[in-house]
Amino acid sequence: MKFVKNFFEKTEPLVQKGAKYHWLFSVHEGFFTLFFVSKDTSKSGTHIHDFIDLKRTMGMVVLALVPVILFGMYNVGFQHFKAIGELQSTGFFALFFYGLLKVLPVIAVSYIVGLGIEFVFAQKRGHGIHEGFLVSGILIPMVMPIETPLWMIGVATAFAVIIGKEVFGGTGMNIWNPALIARAFLFFAYPAQMSGNSVWVALSGSDKVVDAFTGATPMAEAAAGNTNFSIADAFFGFIPGSIGETSTLAILIGAVVLIITGIGSWKIMVSTVAGGAVMGIILNIFAVNAYMELPFWQHLIIGGFAFGAVFMATDPVSGAQTETGKWIYGFLIGLLAILIRVINPAYPEGMMLAILLMNTFVPLIDYYVVQSNIKKRLKRVKTSA
């Protein structure tokens, strides 16, 4: 660590105000705090700080995402070789490396574009580089189909960072989850590359697919009335889908990490699942077609429901802040996600829209929770006086 410290100390005078590389100041600071505890102390206001700062929080979320990322890479290879009928003759590592080579460029594009824009804004506005994009940058690839062209991912990332975040004042000020903004942008701008049956499995033009191959996700199959997909495959994640959303098991591991470390709110996760289950049961009762008859718990393991509930809805910035608010917020997300998914045939997945919609309502929910608390306490004062 000694030489790292020396490097930062040596370069520090070069990035001070008026020095040659002054425009790199926040970059220098950003990387310094990545390795060491910040030397700066508070000059006003609060002087006692939690030891979990933004950087540690974000690092922990990325850590919780590792099982999802690794499985996502493996599944990309798995789906590819399954589609061309060479699954038996290909080893585990061949599958994984195929997926790795497919997924890495997507992650790289997301980080380069997003961090590039963050750096530019940090220099222009003269504030430090915020770590918010560390998580968004990995969440964006995780919610994309593998066949989305890289330039589209770049455009969507730029849109999400500029319109979804920087116009509101940067990290911590955004109303909506930036990763979902990126996905929503692509979903409405380039529907042909974001939905349908040909985007979920990586295939190059020369590949010959086996006869039974359709490329459809279990959700698309279910929407078409064919609801007998394999429950085990859907739970473990051996199904076509966005890179990170397929394996409910890997997502559950991430959820456990988030809950144990206290970074993700278990209230939001539980209430989202509850909301989804309630809507599923309601639809079961009033079922008129095969998709509505799908047992309610099966909704929780297909599509992006689990991923959204664990990693998207729990975003501390765009999610509810009050404890009661978290229950309401999560429950409505689950409810709406399943409702949109089943009732509206134009939107194959409701999770993205449900979370974005509830993000919009978060300030309202929080406001009324706070107001009702104030009223309750005022009443108590009056009765005791």
Added chain:
Amino acid sequence: MSDPLFSKKHLKLLTDPLNSSNPITVQVLGICSALAVTAQLKPAVVMALSVMAVLAFANVIISLLRNTIPNRIRIIVQLVVIAALVILVDQVLKAYVYDVSKQLSVFVGLIITNCILMGRLEAFALGNRPWPSFLDGIGNGAGYSVILIIVGFFRELFGSGTLWGFRIIPESWYITHGGFYANNGMMILPPMALIVIGIIIWVQRMRNRKLIEE
């Protein structure tokens, strides 16, 4: 007549609405039509010209009548004048550019409810002579046009790959023809027009810092 026809004061009436008192980006009037008709450049330009014509002549007529209109019914009088002019414009469009007129459909009629018109009549024409009122109408119409044309330019270019109906982005670039490119479907939808206008406002205020409210 105290001022000559094109005095500095009169020219300011023409140039101010283009930047520092732009009806769309600064006064935030007439947004609805700016979102609705700008998916392509051609209807945007036709719409801009129609609004400019209606605004200039309504300003002149109201300015001529300003001393005879009873204060209590002035809104009704203004509406009658605007409605008559809009019907005239609508008939002209139908006669000479029928296809664009069909594309614009109700939005020509809805010029009547465009806030820029009532705003200028109330704020300017009721208190000024006909000639400055005419210039004010042309100026504000031009300010409205500039924004419509900018928005229409970007929306048509990225949403359809064409400009004024002519193909700009070659067919061979498209994924459907073996290329890599695809049209941005968002650009066709009104929400993206709102975002484009938002970005124009952002850029304008970065260049003209006086406009930033504290």
